[in-house]
Amino acid sequence: MAELRDKSGPLALVVGAAIFVAFETAAFYLLQFLTAGLGEANQYQPENTIVSNWVKTVAFLLLHLALVLLAVLVLSNKLPRRYRGQITGWLCLSLLVGLGMLIPLFY
Numbered sequence: 825m826a827e828l829r830d831k832s833g834p835l836a837l838v839v840g841a842a843i844f845v846a847f848e849t850a851a852f853y854l855l856q857f858l859t860a861g862l863g864e865a866n867q868y869q870p871e872n873t874i875v876s877n878w879v880k881t882v883a884f885l886l887l888h889l890a891l892v893l894l895a896v897l898v899l900s901n902k903l904p905r906r907y908r909g910q911i912t913g914w915l916c917l918s919l920l921v922g923l924g925m926l927i928p929l930f931y
Contacts, residue, residue, distance in 0.1 A: 832907050840910050848918065851891050852925050859884050863930070877930065884929060888922040 863880035896915055900908060 832910060836907055837910065840907075840914060844914050844917070847895065848921050848925075851888060852928075855884050855887050855891075856929060858887065859929075880929075881926060884926065885922060888925070889919075892918045892922070 859880050862883060863877045892915065896911055899911055903911070
């Protein structure tokens with residue numbers, strides 16, 4: 825017979841969304857602090873080059889990817905089986921949000 829799986833309900837999705845927003849907010853401020861010394865504060869000066877801002881961008885994205893993958897590894901081991909189906913969706917959304925966080929990073 826086919827195996828019946830318990831699905832997570834709408835409350836679990838709302839809790840997952842709240843945890844996702846809290847994680848991304850904390851990750852942004854932590855990575856903003858860690859990459860504060862990189863890049864130019866005034867991007868519109870005549871001597872400015874793209875290199876320093878490029879280093880800050882790449883460092884931010886790689887550190888964000890490392891944090892997200894670490895969180896996925898921890899959650900995939902700690903969460904009960906019925907909630908693990910949400911992890912892939914939150915991972916894909918987190919990768920998109922990581923690109924979007926570059927905009928407030930330079931302002």
